[in-house]
Amino acid sequence: MNETYPRGADPASSGPISGEQHRKPVDPGLPRPLLDHFASRLNGRLILPQDPDYEPARALWNGMIDRRPALVARCRGDDDVVASVNFARDNGLPLAVRGGGHGVAGQAVCDGGLVVDLSEMTDTDVDPEGSTARAQGGCTLGDLDRATQRHGLAAPVGVVSATGIAGLTLSGGMGWLRRKYGLSCDNLISARVVTADGKLLTASGSENQDLFWAIRGGGGNFGVVTAFDYRLHPVGPEVFLCHVYYPLERAGEVLRACERYVAEAPEEAAPLAVLGRIPKAEAYPAAVHGQPFVAILAVSTGAGEDAAEVGGRALRPLREVTEPLCDLSEHTAYTEAQKFLDDDYPDGRLYYWKSVNAPELSDKLIERLTQHTAAAPSPDSTIDVWYQGGAMARVGEQATAFANRGVPYLFGIEGNWDHQADSERNLTWVRDTFADLRHFSTGGIYLNFPGFLEEGEQLLREGYGGNYERLSAVKTKYDPGNLFRLNANIQPTSY
Structure with a gap:
């Protein structure tokens, strides 16, 4: 099981270690022409450790997290995400996905791998007549709220505006509207998902229904969600x-x-x-x-x-x-x-x-x-x-x-x-x-507040409850190699 650890923590234990901060090498060992070719295919940009904006690119909201990725692909659209997923898979790189960068477990950055950074993908399109909104995967709650409230509407999201919609929704999404309108994932109509094989799929009630079921609570195990379509409700202003x-x-x-x-x-x-x-x-x-x-x-x-x-x-x-x-x-x-x-x-x-x-x-x-x-x-x-x-x-x-x-x-x-x-x-x-x-407790946790899951698979299974085996089957179908493992990880049966 792939786990995350706090700054200064020894992966072999649950406690911090003394002395120098835990570091892993950031050089992926890839030839420069290959990196240059990858960079040339991006509409966004590829950030390397020697670049001046590398330090802010790897920083997260949680100051406990101090990881050094080899590459950060700052994406501007679906094509960039597809290229990044393919590059990480083909070159055997650990892959992390950054939406809002606000997840408390810090899984949006990895040591020595590639970060798919969606922070510039923040477009939101509201349909006030249909009471729906499409928001790109880099949006925060604040981005979505500002767009929807112009029409007196809101999507049920969380309670801190800097939180990213992606991680929040994929693991449930609890906020002030949860008792009246349900969770964020309950109000998801469809999503665009880049899967481990580099395909861009629509997941909805009529397309790829198994994937749509899984992303409503199963976390980031199944791909990179580049856009979320939400059902909106009259709230406020x-x-x-x-x-x-x-x-x-x-x-x-x-x-x-x-x-x-x-x-x-x-x-x-x-x-x-x-x-x-x-x-x-x-x-x-x-x-x-x-x-x-x-x-x-x-x-x-x-x-x-x-x-x-x-x-x-x-x-x-x-x-x-x-x-x-x-x-x-x-x-x-x-x-x-x-x-x-x-x-x-x-x-x-x-x-x-x-x-x-x-x-x-x-x-x-x-x-x-x-x-x-x-x-x-x-x-x-x-x-x-x-x-x-x-x-x-x-x-x-x-x-x-x-x-x-x-x-x-x-x-x-x-x-x-x-x-x-x-x-x-x-x-x-x-x-x-x-x-x-x-x-x-009779068991179970909320996977948006997971700790670092030191307790292992038992606690993880409690978080997914009776849906774990079905989730594992969907994981095996869409990510048999466990490329998307920097999360509350569901093991594919083939892994």
């Missing part, structure tokens, strides 16, 4: 953003209130509860800086001129659970609501996340959540409680590759810190918290 912080000591009361809200309210909102410490930032009253909290975040999902007012009334119960530390809720544009968490996840910070599904929110589990939150070595780390259900749970478990749909709670364990010297403590906190919360 003004919405209500619930953003209220309560004392952590009231976590049981707050989480239970949110649980009741989800059970009783219509699917107008998909709350996210966050346990952490209030940042020392101007947005928060100085009197509460550093205090442990449990927050409730939610965005109303209505449309029209009075959407924000109606949404504010609908979300009011979440703001009145008990006396808050602070309440930053407001009427705002949907595009701004989609960006309000961006400042919490700056480029270059060190990130290590894991996730756990759970069938219930027991008193003991809530107690453990508060204890682990208080023990976090970084003030920027959080434990997030995603309240599930609604539209995302009404899709059949085998209708798409995305698994564990019926589980009502997902816990995201986010280790977020700023200094390499603190890495061991933060990695240990995430791993220990994950191991403890697993006792409350």
